[in-house]
Every structure is written in structure tokens, then in C-alpha cells.
Amino acid sequence: MNLSLSDEQEFLREAARGALSRFKTLEADREALDGNPEALPDLWATAKEAGWPGLLIDEQHGGAGLDAFDAMLVLGECGRVIAPIALLGHLPATAILNDAAAGASLLEPLATGERRAAYLPVSPPDDLVENWTAEPRSGITRAAAPVLSGSGEDARVSGEIAFVPDAPGADLLVGVALLDGKPVGIAVEADASGVTIEPTSRYDASRSLGHVTLAEAPALVLDAPAEALASAWHLAQALIAAESLGSVETALDVSVEYAKERHTFGRAIGSYQAVKHSLTEVLRQLDNGRSLLYYAGWARRGAPDEFPLAASAARSVAGRALDNAARTMISVHGGIGATWEHDAPLYFRRAQLSRRLLGGTAGATDRVAGELMAQADAA
């Protein structure tokens, strides 16, 4: 029984914090929101230096051969400073390829970061929805997963997946398609015929999104078990949870500092219960979220059956935590917290968008209920 970071993990986290501290990411986000996306720093170079692209790829293929929890530590640091970095799309994609033993030629350039992959979010079935479903362009009804036809050289995939994180500029698209209703892992070259990636952005300029359309696009069929394909979805849930909790940490730190300094009616505002208790509530949610990150980080290999539950629960708690932390950050700062020049709105925008990506916080929460009731049925 040991739920603490290893020295290597401590180092990984500190190194990430150090590497990202060299960039003024928040200022860049604000400028990008103002219509200058080119203000965003190219953090992929930093990721390559640090070896993050290969975090989940076996060492034999040039990766670090680490696991979900290590990746979550890095994402947490990215979330702290709202770093515009393409790992949320890249890492689940590499996880699928690695599980599929996709081979050196495919894996090595992705491990070094020479090439970048993006994960096409397709959610696995649950106790209510029996199909694999894709992110829809709009609304609460999920869309049909892409469909695969043919095989080998002639394998073609068609379908649309909306709001794909980090799709613009990706070299390889990795996800799931249905062959006669059965899920199959696929990899599609971004520049292949029939592939369209419509870059898009919503509310949070630091988050690069794309609507991906596949029209009879040539696809490499991966030898990945359905579990690995489902696991990638849950990994993405765990990663965005870790990223969100990183943002919560900053939101809380900044708010606490301000609450100590700002005085009203002759007292530091942090001495008032309304402020003190709302900040304590942020801490409570953060602490619960952290515990679930440990659960998810352990379960992916330690108890794969529980990984869907663990990752979904982490996403559910982390999503609500960031919602609340960002709103609390604004209100603790009073009117000034709602002004353009302040950092609080950047965390608020991040919260608003994250909540609705990758199936949404609500989708993860629903899956927690489904998984637990399935456990109860089995018991």
C-alpha cells in the first residue's frame, strides 16, 4: 500500500513545471483570444525535449515506457498554466498504437515527437448505449462512429468526428471505426485523400480543436483489442481530469493569496467565512479529484476492469472542481476578477470548454453510475 509519488515521478513533475515556466502562456492565451493566435508559443518543441510525446510508448520503440499516472502528472502541469500543448490528442493515440504493437516505423517518430498524432474520440458502449459513438457537432445526442470498409491495402474509413482536440496540424489520426458493427483500431494519415480537418476554436483560445471528416479515407487497420480501444477513451478522460485539476491548483493558490491581502471592512477578506468556506470547498474538490487520479493511475494496469469507473469518476469530480474553482477565483477577486486583463477569466474559459469536450463531464458522471450499477448486478 503506497499512494505517493516515486522520486522519478516527483522529478518528472518538477521538470515539467520548470520547462513550462519559461513561457508566458497566460499572456499568450489572452492575446490569442484577442485575435492573435500566432501569439501562442510552440510548446511541441518543449515536449520533444522533455520526451513527453513518447511517455506511453515502449522503450524499445524510443518511448519512455511509462504509464497513465506519469502522463497525468505532466498534463497536470500543463493545466496549471493552461499550456497550449498537443498532448491531450497525442497521448491516447500513442496508447492505442502501443497496445496494438503498431511497429517501430509508426511508433518511433511519434515517440520522438518528430510526428504528432491526434486521438479521434469515440466512446465505448455502456449499460444504456450499446454502440460506439463519436463526438457530435452540436446537441446532446452523440453521433455514429466512423465506419470501416474493405481490408488490408483497400481498407477505407468514412465518418465525421467533431471537436477533436489537437487535430489541426496532426500528422496521424488514430481512433476507432466499426467494421460490420465491430470496433477496430484505425490509423489515418492526416494528409491522405478523403481526410478533411476543419480547424476550430471555442471560447478557450489555448485549446486547438478540429472537426475531422473522413470520406473513404485509406486507413491502416490496427491489431488492437476492443479493451485497448475503450481504454484509450478512458485514458483521455483521466488526462483531461488531471489537466483540469492542475488548473484548479493555480486557481486556488491565486485566490488564497488574494484573500490574504485584500481587505474590506477592516479585515482581510479571507477571514470572512463566505470566502474561507468557498476556498475550502475548492480544496475539498481538488483533494477528492487527486485521490481519484491515483485510483485511475493505478487501475489502468493494476485493475483494468475498474479503469472505466476510476477514470470517469476522476473526470466527473475534476470537471466540477474546475467549474467551481474558476467561478470562485472570479468572485473572490470581486469585480476585477471579471476583467479582461485578469487571469481568472482564462481559467473560467478553460473550465467552460473542457466541461463539454470528450463526451463532457456529464457523460463521465453518467458512466460512473452505469459502471457501479453493473458491478452491483454482478455482485
Place this chain on the structure above:
Amino acid sequence: MNLSLSDEQEFLREAARGALSRFKTLEADREALDGNPEALPDLWATAKEAGWPGLLIDEQHGGAGLDAFDAMLVLGECGRVIAPIALLGHLPATAILNDAAAGASLLEPLATGERRAAYLPVSPPDDLVENWTAEPRSGITRAAAPVLSGSGEDARVSGEIAFVPDAPGADLLVGVALLDGKPVGIAVEADASGVTIEPTSRYDASRSLGHVTLAEAPALVLDAPAEALASAWHLAQALIAAESLGSVETALDVSVEYAKERHTFGRAIGSYQAVKHSLTEVLRQLDNGRSLLYYAGWARRGAPDEFPLAASAARSVAGRALDNAARTMISVHGGIGATWEHDAPLYFRRAQLSRRLLGGTAGATDRVAGELMAQADAA
């Protein structure tokens, strides 16, 4: 534009408060919980004296010819002291009979209170549920409404309705049955053949309930339009809302007094924001609920199309207000508020049960959404 009480209404309310103050209803309620239901005072005699049974019956038939809002004022006073009084069952029943011009022989003894009626809760269709449905014994799925067969002398009704307020001891049961799928108003003598009333009680000893079973019971078919039958359901919603807000008033008053007197860490606990803000929240909900009582009270005659919306909204807000007021009453009082001898648990028990009767607070909330979306469609 005048949203205030008339002098008559002020008088009606004061008179009710005075009449009920002669009874130790809370002590009696606690004793009844302890297994001595006979401790509950017979408040029907008081109701008769005050003329409450005839509130909604035309003067020509011995009633007061007043409207929903006046009845809500009386129910509010009953809620303040959690009076075990059978008006929640009687008044909607008399409203149906009065709208159906059921005739003097039926109406007069009910107006004087010589006889007591109980309303069989059957909810009208909404935008999701196209049938009239009855209170179920258990679960979230509503049961089928009773069915009528035959006509005139031979009219017979069969079906079950669970958790009928004030059914035990009632002389007449009034409600809705379906004839070839169409809603028809019915009145059934409680002592008629085929009628079974299983007295029951849940958590709140001051609330008399009964499971009513009708097996080919002879029924008087009423000449009441479907609107009148639906209106009775919404009237019941408005009445339980008013009753709940009366309970909120007491819970708030008692909590505020205690918060002024009780000291901790050298200060009255009411000077702490945590206590002050939670009591202010109870006031906010109470104030919103009151406004909606005016809306419902006005709409039943002033804008019948809006009565379902108004009554449902009042029930929705009042239900949440009582939930929160009772829990706040307990927590403001600290540990002692959760002890048997304290009054707070009585308001808590009332809140827990009321929330789940007559379609539940949740059902009313759902109808608010349905009504508003239907309005939007029409606009």
C-alpha cells in the same frame, strides 16, 4: 395591479393562526411518532367552526365561495404548526364537486364539514405523458388511473391510488377515472361496496395517508369538464406549496431567534456569515415561494391557462424551500437540533414526506419545464 392581502384575507389568516394556537400540535405530533396517534388533536371540529371545509364551495350551497388563494392562506397557517388537519384532501375534492355543480345534497354537508371528502390524486397529462396517472405504491413510475365502466346507476370504478392524503375516515372519495380513455369526474362513498382504504403513515405522524383500492365500486359520475379535473390536481399542488411555506416561516423564525441567542467563540452564531447566509438563503426561497403563491392564487381564475405553470412552480420552489429550511433549522441548532425532543426534526420529517406526495416536488418541477416549452412552441 395589487398583490397584497385584502382585509378579509388578513382576518382569515389571523383567525386561523388564533384557532390553531389553542392546540399543542408539535407536542402531539411527537407523541404520535412515539406510537400514540391518539395524541393528535381532532382539528376537524376547529375547521368546521371556522368554516374551512366550505371555503371553495359556493355560498348558495353553504360554502364561503372563496378562491384558491384564501384556501392557501389557511393551509399556510396549518403548515406553520404542522397541524394534523384533513384540508389537503378535502379542499381539492370540494373544488371538483363545486365546479361540477354536484348539487346541494352532496355539497352542503361537505360545506359544513358534517361530511369529509378526500381527493384521489390523479395527475393530468403533460407534454411527455399522455395519460392521466395515479400515485404509485412505490417507485418513480406512476400508476394507471382508475377505470370507469357502465353509466348512471350502474357506473362502477376500479383501480388503486396509493398515499391518498386524509383518506382514512373520509366519507366521500372524489377524483378522476377513465371512461374509454377519457377523464371523468367521480365521487365514491367511502363505505360503498368494493372500496378499501388501507390507513398508512410514513415518517410524519401528523400526515394521515391511505392506500385506496376500488373494485367495481359504485361511482357517481360528475358533470365536470376535464379542465376542472386537472385544475383540482394543480390546486392540490398549490395547497401543499402554501402549507410547506408556512412550515418554512416557522423554521426560519425559530432558527433566527436561536442564532441571536446562542454564542460560540465569544459571538452570537448569527453574526457568522455561514449561519447568516444560510438563513438568508431560506428567506430568499421563502420570498420566491410567496411570490409564486400570489401567481397561483391569481391564475386559477385570472389566467386558467397559466394555473398549471403557476401551481407547479409554487410547489417546486416551496418543496425545495422546506427541504432546505428544515435542514438549516437542524444545523443552526447544532447537535441539539437533531434530538428527539426538539421541534426541528418534526419540520424535517414533514419536509421529507411532503416532497414525495402528490406527484412529488420533482414531478411539479418537470411540469414547469413542460408548460414553459409548450408556451415557447405556441409563441
Place this chain on the structure above:
Amino acid sequence: MDLDDTQDQAAYRAQVRAWLDEHKAEAPVLEGEGALTDESEIIAARRAWQGKLAEAGLAGVTWPKDFGGQGMGPIEQVICNQEIARAKVPGILDAIGVGMLGPTIIAHGTDEQKSRYLGPMLHGDEVWCQLFSEPAAGSDLAAVQARARQQEDGSWKLSGQKVWTTNAQFASYGLLLARTDADVPKHKGLTMFIVPIDAPGVTVRGLRQISGEAEFNEVFFDDVSIDADSVVGGVGNGWGTALTTLMFERVTIGLGSEGLGYNSSRFAAAIAGQPDARRDHEVRKELGEIASELLAVRFTGYRTLTALQKGQVPGPESGLAKITIVSGAIKAGDLIADVFGPDALAENSQWAYMISFLPGLKSAGGTEEILRNTIGERVLGLPPAPRLDKGIPFSELRSKETAAA
């Protein structure tokens, strides 16, 4: 209990409606077909329109006749507001001046001030702004630091900064709360001034909000000269004068229709447009709860109006309506964005704008926490928290705070 007009009220409504039917073509178009886009054109058009409304007696309905008003009651003001809304034309541009600042001058101003300022204000020839809040004096308004020092000739020199100022970018005058004596407790050393915004040393800077739009301004005062006769309500009486303004603010809110367009019908219509969402129990529960509370606010408004008709002044509890509106609209924004997905967060989306606007509104005019304190103490009679600033000269406060920290 009755929501209908009396005969007189119906007659007045008919009269207002008739005028609007006849003149609404002259009103500036702000939305849809052929809407004005240029900011200054919009302002000019709205000022002209306010002038016409004033001529017709549809502005300052409750102002005394002597000052160009109609000398009518709050109910007529509401009828007027309702008819203007019904005619789908803009209301007056300077609602802050006519609703709050004018009445303050009527209550506390000198005859000269009344005759000089009220007319142009009512007709929109001179727009006004409220210069109360400061970076370090928002919820704690009496902590204002803007400093006015009297000169030998009786005039004043003003320096300091104000914030959250609406309309300052095109205002002619502002009603400003300044500290004129720092050696007395903070509520005592305040004075209210009329300040020309075009005076040398006044700088107006737009203050961008989360949406990126400058919905408020910061106003800086660098050694600005103010005439001796621009004091309103007497030197040292600034706090009392400010309370009058805030009271009229509550009245204005009380008379305002349901919260700033955040009403149940608007949100229900949005959800109704999503076939799957409208049948989802979770969505319906959220919508039902939000809508019930917002519906309540409409009738709370009617109750306030009833009280106003009886000459009662709305108390701090009217702040509860603001809390309900803001928290309800925030929940509605969350729900709608969940139902529409990321598209609800697109740049041009009305929902994205609302979601961005609300967090600022939550703090505007005193945070929710301060509102709840005031209501808990003044309405429920709960004891105040211990005050560390009671009876202490303002000049010594900060040092005391730092010591306490």
C-alpha cells in the same frame, strides 16, 4: 389581489400605447434589419429618442412636474416601461441619470443645481454617470479614497480613481462621492460632488470584461478643479446622499421588468428547440428549477410595485431578487451550453456572451456576500460581525488592517 389595470391605469396605458404606435417609427433600430452599428451614431440616436420620449412625458414619469416630470406614481412608470417593451423600441438612454441621479439631486440639490441640470438630463442632452465605486471601495463603499481638498477660494481639487462606471465614455456629468476629511471615521468624511467629465484632468478609460467588451469604464481624476457650488447635499454629508441614490437604485430595480432579459421564457424556448434535450429528465429538472425561481422574480416585482404604490420604500430584501436572477441565469447558461455543446460557446453566440457577462454582474453593485450580510442583519435582525473599522479615523485604518493581518 389583482394584476389588472384600474380604469385610470388602463387609460394611461392606452395613451402611452397610442403615442408609441404613432412615433415608434422614429425610434433608433438597434437589432435586426437595418440596425445601427456605429457606436456614436447609436448614442446620438438614442439621445434624440430620449428627448422625444421626454417631450411626450414618457421619461421621468415619477419626477415632479416642476422639473419636467409627470408627477405620477411608480405604477405609471411600470406601465410606461411595459408599453415601451411591447412596442419593441429602446427605452431612455440615461436610465441611471433619470432613475437614480436626478432623483438624488431633486432630494438633496440646491435650486440652482435643479434648474441647471435636471432638464438637460431628462431630455438626454446631457448624459450622467455614477462615480461611487473604486478599486478598493466596492462592497465597502464608505472606504472611498478619491480625495477632494478645498482651496482658499472655496473651490475644490479632486484626485483619485473611480471604476465600474457605466456610460462615462459619453457622459457630460458625473455624481461623485469623495473623501473631504480623512481624520474622522470613514462614513463621516465624505462629500457628494457634481463633476463635469470634460474638465481638465479627467480621463475615461474603457474597462474590458470577460467577453472582451468594455461594458464599464475606469475614470481617473488628476488634480481636477471643481466649483464650490457643485457640492450636493452639503460637505460631510456624502454618505447620506449616497444612501439616497442607492435607495433609488433599488426602486429602479424594483420597477425594472424581470431581470435584464434573463427570464424563464427565453431559456425555455432555447431548450425547446432541441428535440432530444426537451425530453431528457435531467434537462427538464434543471430548466424547471431555474424557471420556477425566475418566474418568482416577476411576481416579486409586482409585490414590490404594490408596496411602492402604498408609499413603502423597497428594503434591502430587494437584493434577493438580484441573487435569484444572477444565479438562475448562470445555471441556465451552464444548462444551455451543456445542451448545445461547444457551439453555445462560439464567439457570436448570445449564450457565450451571457456566460461571459454574468460573473461580472455577480459582483457588480456589491458582492452577493455583502448583499446577504445586509439582508441578514437588516431584514432578519441578525447581529453584525465584529467591525474592526468602527469609529477609527480613516487615515489610521490601513495601518490597523496591516497590523491585524
Place this chain on the structure above:
Amino acid sequence: MDLDDTQDQAAYRAQVRAWLDEHKAEAPVLEGEGALTDESEIIAARRAWQGKLAEAGLAGVTWPKDFGGQGMGPIEQVICNQEIARAKVPGILDAIGVGMLGPTIIAHGTDEQKSRYLGPMLHGDEVWCQLFSEPAAGSDLAAVQARARQQEDGSWKLSGQKVWTTNAQFASYGLLLARTDADVPKHKGLTMFIVPIDAPGVTVRGLRQISGEAEFNEVFFDDVSIDADSVVGGVGNGWGTALTTLMFERVTIGLGSEGLGYNSSRFAAAIAGQPDARRDHEVRKELGEIASELLAVRFTGYRTLTALQKGQVPGPESGLAKITIVSGAIKAGDLIADVFGPDALAENSQWAYMISFLPGLKSAGGTEEILRNTIGERVLGLPPAPRLDKGIPFSELRSKETAAA
């Protein structure tokens, strides 16, 4: 990062499991088939069972060997708890004594006290209770008024009232916090005593809760004589001694399994039994949110355990777990009663009992408000609220409060 046993831990687990497999037939049956019903029989049986557990080394696992413990670490204690739960047999009866009061005596008691009291406590021959809280000293524990006055012969006379006392109805001794000097500030004039519950002048009265059951007791002391040698930790050091007990309370909670049976699986199983409810999005959202938070508490426990293994003492943040458990269970009760309808509120329903029990639990051991204050100040480093009772002799406090009111 790893949730599995080390070899040593696995070996210990096997050993504990083996003993339990062999002896669980001797454990008292408290539920289902042939369960004991008579209260006194149950207590007697559970005391005997605690004795057997102690003999086998399955009680006081972390106690030093000298006092009959195993001198093992927190992890072994947890393994022991887990195996006892797995064997579906009751744990020790006197968890409060063995978990909190014994360790306090080990830390602050005299050699005589240790040799006299620890053995019988561990074996369940003498059950203990904690006599700290009073009607006017709950969250503000240092405000205890129970008064102990020293006599010429060095013995003490005790008068006062304690409340929220678990197990007092069958306890032999209590650890009691009393005021021995009212003329010094309230934290200074306190002393901890060992009090025999059968002493003349001690009255134990059951305190019924919302459910109607007496889950706690009130204990009254009327001029009770206490020997001089029953002081624990020295006269005037009662506050420090009490803090030790509260620290061990947090450790016990940290080692405890997920909150008092309020866990995600139990609630999910209840909902799963309702075919319509389990497919309802609203119900699933509620369940999912509640369950996620309760799941987190389990792993927060493992994190606490990891810290304990490293010799770290759990800080006040462990109170966050209590807040999560209680608020989660309250929401679960609401949800389940909504799903089952009024039947969930029937007398014999486990849910009705839970719904009735939770409001009291919310206040037990310090209200949530006080917990949040403490965490905000000690964990986040936020400044405390102004204290009106700092440095003031206890005897003068009440008058000051009344003045302030």
C-alpha cells in the same frame, strides 16, 4: 504507487485471516439468522469477542507491546480491519477507548494509570467513553463549564454536564475534560480526568435522536469525588491532552474504511434494483456525482495511510473526508427516497434510519462550519476571524458576550 501488500503485509494478512477463519464461529451474530436482539446480551457478547480479538493480537495492533499491543504500524491495523470486515464479524466494541483514549493515556498518563487501565480496556473488560462535549461547548470545545475543584486532601469534586457521549450507558470509565481554573483564559484552565462512571453522583441518560433511538447519552455529574491520582497529563494541561485525543480521533478516522457504510456500491445497488430509475438520466447524474465523491474518499484513506506509514500525522484536512461522506450520504438518501417514494421512509427502512441519522452526524464532532474554518486557516493559511474571547478570563466571557449581543 501501488495498492498491493508487501510480502510482510501479505504474510500478516494471511495470519489474521487464518485466525478469523478458525474463530469467526465464536463471534456474536448481530444481523440476519439468529441475531442477538437483547441489548445487554449484545454488549456482553461483543465484550467477550473483543477479549478474544485482543488475545489473538487483533485489537490495539498499533499499541506498544508493553501494554498488550502488537507494536505494529497503521497499515497492519488497516489490514486487520479489512480482514475483520471480510470475515463479516463485528470489530472491537470499544473502538473509542482502544483507538483514542488508550493512546492518550499511553501518551500522557502516569505509569500507574497505564498499568491499571490499559489492559482491561484492550480486552473489553472495562469499556470507556469520551467526556469532552457539553451543551454549551461543542464546536467551541475549550468553553467547557464542567467544574472540578480541588479539596484539601488533593482529591477533586466535579459538577457539570457532558453530552453526545457514546457508550456511556455501559462504560466503566470516562476520560473527562473539566475546568479547574476559571480565572485564566479558557484554553488555560482545563484539566483531564479519569472518572469512574459508577461513582456516586454520576447519572447517565440516553439522548434520543431524530430516529427516536438513543445513539448518544447525556452524563450528569453532581458533586462527584475524584481521586487526586486520576488527573491525566497534569493540572491545567487539559487542552493539550485533549488535542492528543482529537489527533488520534483523526488517525482512527483515517484508518477507518470508507465512511460508516456510506459507500458508492451500497447506494448504486439500491438504485440498480429499480429498473426505471436506473435508466433515468436525472437519477444517474445524481448517483454518478455522489458515487464519484464517495469513491474518492476511499482513496483519500489510502493516501492518509501512506502518510501515516511515513510517520506523518493526519492534519485537519482529514475533516474534508467527513464533509464529503456526510453530504454525499445525505444526497444519496434524498435520491433513494425520491426513487423508492414514501416507502423509503417506512419505520423499518434502512434508508429512513440513515436519513434520520445524518443530520445529527453532520454536527457531531464539530459542525461543518467549524471544520471549514479550521481547514481554511490551518491548511490554506487564511487569517482567522476576529476573536472576542482571546485572552479573557473564562469567568468574564459570558458577560462580555451578552454585552456584545
